[in-house]
Amino acid sequence: MPARRLTPRPAALTAVAVAALLSATACSNTAPSVSSGSKKTVVGFVMVGSRGDYGYNQAVYAGSQKLAKSLPDVQVVTADNVPESNSVTQAMQSMVDKGAKVIFATSYGYFPYAEKFAKAHPGVVVVHQGGFEKGTFPANFGTYWGEAFEPVSLGGMAAGGTTKTGKLGYVYAFPISQTIANIDAFELGAQQVNPKAKTYLVNTSNWCDPLKQKEAASALISQGVDVLTQHQDCQTTVIQAAKAAGKKVVGYHYDAKSLDPDGWLTGSTWDWAPVYEAITKSALDGTFKGGKYNANWVGTFAQKNNPLTLASFGTSVPSDLQSKIKSAQQALQQPDTSVFKGPVQCQDGSLLFKKGEVPTYDQINSIDCLVKGVVGSLPKS
Known part of the structure; x- marks a missing residue:
């Protein structure tokens, strides 16, 4: 069967991208920036849409805020409405400039930007939500998803x-x-x-x-x-x-x-917090490289870990x-x-x-x- 393919999402207006980058610190759960003397580890989340969309991006944002509460030594910064273009790279770089050691690139079309960024920043763990990689993974890169x-x-x-x-x-x-x-x-x-x-x-x-x-x-x-x-x-x-x-x-x-x-019958809802926490912990304790998240990780009902x-x-x-x-x-x-x-x-x-x-x-x-x-x-x- 044909290999899984990546289809980039269309880019949004430049003005939206700029606004997203400016919001990267404004959406933080704590202080809007990280001083050089901060003891907290900065973890970034980049989202393609609004964090209040009653959908995919709101689920990501909710998971990021749960992560901040479960790991008090972590400072979460977020950027939403970031289009699938080089704006992703700019958003991630902005987070690294603020001290980010872990970055979650959460949109499907972010994949090529996230992987390239990881290769250029070996000291930062970069993970992509919903992608798929064949061949060798960079030591600081991985993908994760659930059997949707x-x-x-x-x-x-x-x-x-x-x-x-x-x-x-x-x-x-x-x-x-x-x-x-x-x-x-x-x-x-x-x-x-x-x-x-x-x-x-x-x-x-x-x-x-x-x-x-x-x-x-x-x-x-x-x-x-x-x-x-x-x-x-x-x-x-x-x-x-x-x-x-x-x-x-x-x-x-x-x-x-x-x-x-x-009118609501039921549906599917992402509970990302446990996955975000596990990935962050593995990055911070040095076990990410060669671990299950340094690969194509997929949660399933059978394994009782479907997000x-x-x-x-x-x-x-x-x-x-x-x-x-x-x-x-x-x-x-x-x-x-x-x-x-x-x-x-x-x-x-x-x-x-x-x-x-x-x-x-x-x-x-x-x-x-x-x-x-x-x-x-x-x-x-």
């Missing part, structure tokens, strides 16, 4: 078990490996409780564009979709669109039930469906179990995974087709 498709499939069960039209809507940004795996897992999860459920796609070609999200949600609703979900960094717009139309929603990245308790967990249930999910979803989650904690366990077919009927086959994480993240039951096609670029 596992909890996403549970959200698919909630959608499939509550839809009245049998049509589910999926708003996504780019056809990268993570997204394809999540779309397929969502549909396979829905099929577990509703074999006739279909997932309709609209892509926005942007990780957080409220206008495009609103248009995508409207297009899906006009096709009869009555449950919406998304693979976007920010999810407020999609939730609001579902609420306005009286539809249901499955979240991703962050538990946003408070935005619409009745992406099942979000809370909304009031519209009946108790029997909640029980089915929880049972499915427990099943995913067992060996030789996967939502992708074969037989699984692509849209065109070709066999993706044969009967009884349990694909590896690498296989799943190399999938380049949509599974049978997904309606729509992947953009060519």
Whole structure:
């Protein structure tokens, strides 16, 4: 299967990048700068979107603040709204200039910048969130993630078990490996409780564009979709669109039930703090080099360390469906179990995974087709 690919996210306006760099100290949980005599170790977090987006970046920010509380000798500095361009390098350099010894580059498209920066700064541990590296790792670099498709499939069960039209809507940004795996897992999860459920796609070609999200949600609703979900960094717009139309929603990245308790079914939410703490400790105690985080680290349900967990249930999910979803989650904690366990077919009927086959994480993240039951096609670029 083809190697996992990196698709850069589009760069934001220069003014936004400048504002992000200026906020790198303003968002600190303690003093806005580190003096040469400071005893605290500076740990930096670079984010592509707003720390208050009710989604991906808010989950990162929440994890960074929990880290600051759990490790009193650590000073956290953050920079948000940093586009996937050389602005990432500038933000990281600004943090190093303030004494940063550990930097978390948390956006998918930050990968090449983070790896290059690590090579140029061997005294700083740089880790990337959601990337993948083949070959030799720099001694001070690593990637980390969670098997996102596992909890996403549970959200698919909630959608499939509550839809009245049998049509589910999926708003996504780019056809990268993570997204394809999540779309397929969502549909396979829905099929577990509703074999006739279909997932309709609209892509926005942007990780957080409220206008495009609103248009995508409207297009899906006009096709009869009555449950919406998304693979976007920010999810407020999609939730609001579902609420306005009286539809249901499955979240991703962050538990946003408070935005619409009745329409919210469930979702996936990142609990990054334990991972951030473990990585920071390994960097500070000298065990990072050659350790599990100096590689492609992935948390899973089976290992009971998946940083992406099942979000809370909304009031519209009946108790029997909640029980089915929880049972499915427990099943995913067992060996030789996967939502992708074969037989699984692509849209065109070709066999993706044969009967009884349990694909590896690498296989799943190399999938380049949509599974049978997904309606729509992947953009060519």
